[in-house]
Amino acid sequence: MPEERLPSRSENFSEWYNQLVLKAELADYAPVRGTMVVRPYGWALWENITAALDSRFKATGHVNAAFPLFIPMSFLQKEKDHVEGFSPQLAVVTIGGGEELEEPLVVRPTSETIIGHMYAKWIESYRDLPVLINVWNSVVRWELRTKLFLRTTEFYWQEGHTAHATAEEAKAETRQMLEVYADFAENEAAVPVVMVRKSESEKFAGGVNSYSIEAMMGDTRALQAGTSHYLGENFAKAFSIRYLDRDNTLQYVSTTSWGLSTRFVGAIIMVHGDDQGLVLPPRLAPFQIVIVPIHKNEEQRRAVLEQTEAIRQSLGDFRLKVDDREEVTPGFKFNDWEMRGVPLRVEIGPKDVEQGQVTLARRDEKGRTHTPAEGVAEVVRATLDEIQANMLTKAREFMRENTHDPADYAEFQEVVKAGWADVWWCAEADCEAKIKQETKATNRGIPLDQTGGEGVCIRCGDPARERAIFARAY
Amino acid sequence: MPEERLPSRSENFSEWYNQLVLKAELADYAPVRGTMVVRPYGWALWENITAALDSRFKATGHVNAAFPLFIPMSFLQKEKDHVEGFSPQLAVVTIGGGEELEEPLVVRPTSETIIGHMYAKWIESYRDLPVLINVWNSVVRWELRTKLFLRTTEFYWQEGHTAHATAEEAKAETRQMLEVYADFAENEAAVPVVMVRKSESEKFAGGVNSYSIEAMMGDTRALQAGTSHYLGENFAKAFSIRYLDRDNTLQYVSTTSWGLSTRFVGAIIMVHGDDQGLVLPPRLAPFQIVIVPIHKNEEQRRAVLEQTEAIRQSLGDFRLKVDDREEVTPGFKFNDWEMRGVPLRVEIGPKDVEQGQVTLARRDEKGRTHTPAEGVAEVVRATLDEIQANMLTKAREFMRENTHDPADYAEFQEVVKAGWADVWWCAEADCEAKIKQETKATNRGIPLDQTGGEGVCIRCGDPARERAIFARAY
Structure with a gap:
């Protein structure tokens, strides 16, 4: 067993990551382009992640269920933005049992549509609400450029799907689950995160508002590590999910969805790893x-x-x-x-x-x-408790050191080469797009925890009422 | 909420089952023909089944991992019997990311081929053996006649796949996992089973020997409730899974595979249920x-x-x-x-x-x-302990009462209408096929626990050295 050393992180972070995933036997490349095998050591880590999340989901009143892998193509078309967002990424089954299918079947890229269809069948009265269901499964999104754990054609995740009598309840659920993710990330994985609301151009296809937890990797790039979406009545209208309220009036439900995936394994590797290899948080490590x-x-x-x-x-x-x-x-x-x-x-x-x-x-x-x-x-x-705490402290320190408040756009362009910029932003999609084009930094989102006050947009100088984080991202 | 009563079991067992699954909210029909939604109450039951099995797998040295859903079509073709057996049941992805794929992808019907491919990559020396991996996932087999839990196009299961240095070790593993299933069935689910070896015509496509646990449902029909296959060197040769032994000689490994699925939920329903509904064993019930x-x-x-x-x-x-x-x-x-x-x-x-x-x-x-x-x-x-024990005793009693030892073929034909026949059998595929054709009873297998001695075949009268169980089956 000759031991080849890893490339150092400073020398080639990307290669350090790729080789470490293979050498630590976390995962391996599978024969179909873009798919991966999660090996026993990596799966044990994921199982510990699932256990830590699942207990939090259950403590907040959720139950698990299972929905089919195959979704009729027509279902996706019922929500216009949804189908537009996901169409380019679909894997489609056209043959079943040796025969051409009348309607092609989509291998689920996410389950809002099929779950919406079932909820419409199950929900009749306000007494049936809220419906608080989570699913552990895998989903498929055709990807051109893949990287183990971070972006694979098939990935493992959980997707929560809830239906509520009112918009307020659904919004509270969206926020609650974002906080569950943040709590999990910091207290189990020792991964510090910022809770943000996504800009219009970065939100979920078909949703009203998207939120995420953003983490800083060891090379200072950002990683969206968990998302929570408020879907309003969009899917309720597309799938006719209605209930009779206490006054016997038919109302649409409000829905949410939220997910965290095997990407998070990538986050743990990249936040804590060093030139010797992985550094796993005691609470999640397969072997402590x-x-x-x-x-x-x-x-x-x-x-x-x-x-x-x-x-x-x-x-x-x-x-x-x-x-x-x-x-x-x-x-x-x-x-x-x-x-x-x-x-x-x-x-x-x-x-x-x-x-x-x-x-x-x-x-x-x-x-x-x-x-x-x-x-x-x-x-x-x-x-072990000290190690867990120390890992979080070190990661927080690193994140703080590499988050900047540039004075002008020139400085902004400099700092986002190797760090985050937390800046006033005009909230215009156009400005956001130009920043991306000019600096490769994307809008990671608007932190929920705003300092208050007003400023001027870091790029265009227009009045700005919110701060956003810009960074290069995975 | 008007309560409609279930049909009684004696009146219409099949409808009693179908309605009970829906009314107890265990599962529901999904939009794509043959697929099902497992609802929270049914999934909680399955989660308890998985926990009881998983702890047994880990206690016998196995680890979990995950392999991709998509298998290149060419992989299946590498094992001749395997592709013949599974071809008519495949779902095939022909479009990915908006483009026709060069090679169609099979949605896994079982994972011997893709796991064989990976084992060939991972296994080099006797030091790497045995490889003892289990996977929890879902698989797809196109079915024409479906029934919730018992036969669905997509179903949930675990599939164990192990590789060993010698045939003896692989055979011992096959037998061990069959015993794990029997232990689980009787001691967790209160479902008595018979451990059998499958006849040549009933064995796994591509295997050398298949074993199963067979359970008697409330209508006396048999259900194959878990299977364990000794695959010999068939898949090792198809995928070149070889290792250097202690003498530095290249050898093929011997492999096994074994699985238990959501069918088992159907077994629990049909073994214990009565005209009032489900009767769940305390050790697995979502609510005790x-x-x-x-x-x-x-x-x-x-x-x-x-x-x-x-x-x-x-x-x-x-x-x-x-x-x-x-x-x-x-x-x-x-x-x-x-x-x-x-x-x-x-x-x-x-x-x-x-x-x-x-x-x-x-x-x-x-x-x-x-x-x-x-x-x-x-x-x-x-x-709760008394209930658990009482359920097993009652089910054993029922199985004993409805298992017969007919004196001749006329009596055989009578008893298999509503019961099992445990009879001498000539071991000829031809006789087996005729019995099926004449009585609808299939060979459930040759019990591992044989009484010994010799007899004559219940149908053809030829000398017989083994007893087999014949019954109508799900």
Whole structure:
């Protein structure tokens, strides 16, 4: 097993990412262009993400269900903006059971239409509302330029779809789920985010307002890491989703949809990773701890493995891997697990056995410490909490350092080459388009948390009443 | 909400099933022919099934991963029997991103081929073996005659795919996973099963040997409820999955695959359901308990709801629903939750409050009992265990009563009209086909647990060395 080193992040961030995903065995390229295999280590990370989100969805009253993969083409056409937005990206089934189909079937790119159709069937009265359903599945969007986890033809995600009696309730739901995403990102993934409202040109095809959480990657580019859409009555009208209110009057429901995908795995890699490889947050890491026994002869081996087994049992509450491979050296194992981002390494050598201690090495900081074998679980728990907190602090620091408030458009053009610009903006689509064309920076959105006051647009100088974040983005 | 009664099982078992699935809100018909929506109540049941299976898979060393939905058509053609078996059932994508594709893509009907392709890439040495991967996903097989959960164009399942250094290891894996399924079926779902080896004509397309667990439904028809296939070197040769053994010689791996699907939800419905509706096993039921508060005036209401809240807290370890709807009567609620199969109902009325008790009504037996509010959790736990055990006992009894050992073919033809026949069989495909043609009973398989000895074939009279089960099947 010859070990090839990763390119450094500063040298080639993109190649560092591509190679790391493969070497850490998170994912692999699949035979059909643009599709990926999520390998067991990557899937375990995604499963931990899904568990952390799912418990939050359930705590806010949502239930899971499953809707079909195939949507009649005519359904998409019922919402004009929706079909326009998604048409270029569709995969279409034209043959079923050996015969040409009368109506082609779309492989779902998102499920608003088919879910709208079912909701129209299920919802009759105000008593049936709200409907709060989430789905875990995969969707297909034909992509020309793909990158593992970040942009793939098929990707895994959850899509929440809710229906409400009033616009106010639907708006509150949209906001609530955005906050759920932000809470998850910061407290589980240690990924700091900004909650924003998307501009008209960046919003969801068919929606009224879109919101997202935006995160800063290690190269300072932005990544939209989760979205929540207020759809108003658009889909209710397209699919006739109506209910009888308390006064026996027929009303349209208001709907929302919100999603977070395997893109988020990419965010975790790019926010925390370093030149040695992944750095995974303890709360989501497939293995929180790796134990590496170290011995040079049979006598040491017996004593070390006995102690390893005792420590393994003391640490039974953690997600843990004992690396007792005989064919590779401890040094190889250290590098291997560092590359895979395991938050904490526990080394047990003859000296550790002798001293009744273990050696700890944190993935997020250099150096080793020793701790008595007795009571190791408490120390490990506290250390993992420290690592989790430290990762968030470091990422916040990085985001703060690389978010700028340029004085003029010249400075703006400079800072968005390697950072975010948080600026006054005139809210005109035309100005937004020109900024993109001139600087490659896109409008990431209008932060919900506005400083207040007024200013002038960073580009055109027109009066501006809101600040927006511009950055190059994935 | 007018309540329409279900047809009785004896009157029309098939319609009883179809209506029950809809009324209990387990699933619904989706717009594309043959596809289904699994509604939240049905999905919660499936999630409990997946959790019970997943923990067993992990306990036997398996990990989860995800492989793409789209498989190049040419992959299927690499294994001759495989493509023959699946060709008539394929859904094919011919358009992607607005353009005709050069090579059509198959929407996976099962993933042996694409996983074989990836294993060939990943496996190099004996050190990489065994590979023990499971996938939770959905697959598509074009079906002409569909029935919710039992046969749908798209269905949800898990598919395990393992690769081993030797045939013996692969055979042991095949057998182990069959036993995992049997253990799950009996101990979680209270569904008794027979473990069988499939005849040549009933085996998996491309496999060497197929095994299944067979369950008897409430109308005595058989249902194949889970399958485990030993694939030998067939897929290893088709996809060049080879490894260097300890002697540095290149060898083919031996592979297995095994799956259990949302069909199993159908089995639970048809094994346990009665004329009032579903009867769900406590270990898998979305709600193990429903609490129904009963009150006639405001004073009663306050006291009853206070006690309801106290009981709810005492029962916090269980999956529980409090039905405090005001717009329907307690009688309506009783029928409603009976139809949905909740194992145990806890009624709390003014008299219960007065006496410091609760009233219990089991779904699996008639009648009510009372138990002190103090210590209710222990009684409930014991009662749920009794219900679980009683359901398995009753189902076993039913299976025993309806499994026959006919003396001759005339009697065979009679008993398979409403039961299983466990008979000596000559093992000839021709005889098997004629039995099917003459009686509609198919060979469900050769039980692994054979009585030994010899006999003569129930149909042709030729010498027979194995017994097989024949029955009409879903």
